[in-house]
Amino acid sequence: MRTLENLQMVGGCLAFDFINTVNTRKPEPEFEYLETFENLIAWSEKAGSLDVVRLQALRKYAEQQPEVASAALRDVTKAREMLYALFSAIAAGDSPGAAVTGEFNRRLSDAFQKIYVKFGPGGTEVLFCNEEVAWNEPMYPVLKSAFDILTGGDFEKIKECPRCGWLFLDSSKNGKRKWCDMNVCGSRKKSLEYYYRKTKSRHNA
Template identity: 70%
Template sequence: MMRTLDNLQMDGGCLVFNFVNTVNTRKPAPEFDYLETFEDVLTWSAKAESLDGKQLRALSEYAVQEPDAALAVLQDVIEAREMLYGLFSAIAKGTPPDVTVTDAFNQRLSIAFQRIHLTFGPAGAEIHLGGKGVSLDEPLLPVLKSAFDILTRDGFERIKECPRCGWLFLDTSKNGKRKWCDMNVCGSREKSLEYYYRKTKARHNT
C-alpha cells in the first residue's frame, strides 16, 4: 500500500505523539517522512482535527502567497518534531532529556503560551491558540499545548516508545502493560519474527 497521510495510523494516543509519529519508523532511522511540504502539515492538522477549517483555508492561501515563508516554517516544524521526539523518547527510556532538548522545548513553550488566550461564556472558559491574524506557525501551537498537558497531567510511566518502530504512544491500557504502538502491526510482526527464529533454531538443533 502506498504511504499517504490518509492511511497514516494515529496510534500515539495524544496529539503530540501522533505528530512525532509522522515518519514511518525511527529504528534504525526514518525511511519515509509524511511531512514533505507545508501543505502536508495542514493535511495532517486536518486529519488530527487540531485546527478548524477556517484556519486551514487561511493558512493554505497564505502559504501559496508566501512560498518561501511556508518552506521556512516547514523546516521549523520538522525541527520541532525531532526535538519533541528526543524529549519524550528519553522520558520513555526513563532517563532525563538532554539539557539542550529541554532548553529548546522550554523556549518553544514560552513562545507558544504567549499566543494562548481565554474567552468566557455561559459554559465556562475556552482556550484559544493563536491570534487574530494568520501565522504559519499555528499548526505547532496545539502540538506544544498537547506536549505540556502530557508532561503535567499524566504519569511518565504511561509514556512509551514502541521497541520495534520507535513510535511514541500513551499507554492508556488498564494495567499499563501495553508494549507496542499497534498490536496488529508491530506486535504481530515481532511475534512472526520470534516464531521464525524458534523454527530456525529448532531445525538447526535436529
C-alpha cells in the first residue's frame, strides 16, 4: 500500500524529493501522495524542511480555513509540475521554456522575500518565515533547494529515471547512475528484460 510513510526519498535533494511525490510520470501519475493539505504538512515533516512549531501552525491554519488550504494545495501541486518541467528539461539536455522559467522566477522571488539568516553561537541558520503563517510556506525551502541546484552548476548530475520519471542527483563516483532506485526501477527493468528474453526463446524454439 502506498503511503507517505513508505514514500522513498531518493532524489538527493529536497526539491527533487518534492517533485517525486507522484509514484510515476510514465505515462502519467497513477498515485498522488499530496491529496490533502495535511499530506503536504506530513511530507514537510518527513522531509525535515519545517520545524515542529511551523508544522503545528500550518495544521491549525488548515483546520481554521479548509477552503483556503484546499486552494493552496492546488497551487502547490501546480508549482510541483512547474519544477518537474524545469528540471526534466535540464536532465534531457534542453533549456526550460520561457513560461516555465518565468513562473519559477516569480515563485522564487516570493520565497526569497520570506528567507532570512539568523546568527547564533553555533553559526548561521537559514529560516524561511516569521511569526505569520503563510499558506505556501512549505514551498519556501523547496524553492531554495531548487535555486541551490541551479546555481551549483553540476547539471550533468541532474537525471530522470527512464522507467518512472523520478528526478535525482547522481552522486555516484562514476556518474553513471541510471535509475532512481536500482532495487525498484532497476530490478523491474531487468525482470522485464529477462521475461522478454525467455518469451522470445520459447517462440523461437
